[in-house]
Amino acid sequence: MIGPVAGRFLGPIPSSRLGRRIKELEAIRADMTATQAAELDRIERGLHDGAQARLVAMGMSMQAAEHLVDADPAAAKAILAEARASSVAALTELRSLVRGINPPVLAERGLVDAVRALALDAPVEVAVRSAVPSRPERPVESALYFAVAELLANVSKHAGATRATVELGYADRTLSATVTDDGAGGADLSAGSGLSGIGRRMAAFGGRLDIDSPAGGPTRVTVAVPCALS
Secondary structure (H helix, E strand, O other), X not given: OOOXXXXXXXXXXXXXXHHHHHHHHHHHHHHHXXXXXXXXXXXXXXXXXXXXXXXXXXXXXXXXHHXXXXXXXXXXXXXXXXXXXXXXXXXXXXXXXXXXXXXXXXXXXXXXHHHHHHHHHOOOEEEEEEEOOOOEOHHHHHHHHHHHHXXXXXXXXXXXXXXXXXXXXXXXXXXEEEEEEOOOOOXXXXXXXXXXXXXXXXXXXXXXXXEEOOOOOOEEEEEEEEOOEX
């Protein structure tokens, strides 16, 4: 027979708490669905306006070169050179789209090297420090990577910063990433910077997002997710 003290711990979850948790999960699901839809729209626009348009133009150029190859070989050669340049640009655009879906460096070399690649591409100076001894679970790794990518984008777009650091750590079975910048501070979950969306995506993994951003800076944002390492 369960006593009154044990009953408090082993009994059913209070309906009010359960209702709050259901609402939280519904909000997380809605946010992730919206994020996926936006990503699909981005890919569709990128293919339609970028690679597809270039490939159509290449086909027309090669047809024109085919008609000119006997009458004006020099002109045909120039057209083919332009088509080759367009093919290189189309390949670059396709690779950029693929990086946005599943960056090869993340799949092949893991979170730490993928974040270092993000730092190299950032418009501000970014230092990366890591104390992660091995790779985390792939879904968590991907979630942390895209969170860091969005946080670094916020640094360049909203913070007015010149430098940032990314610290990756693992302690107490929790993987964390902390992005600190020397910008103006004042970051707010409700200010449209995408922070609330990052927080909801972390919550989907049982994780959290913490912000310390006093007016005048610096801003320090930490995302953390419980997970095991390989």
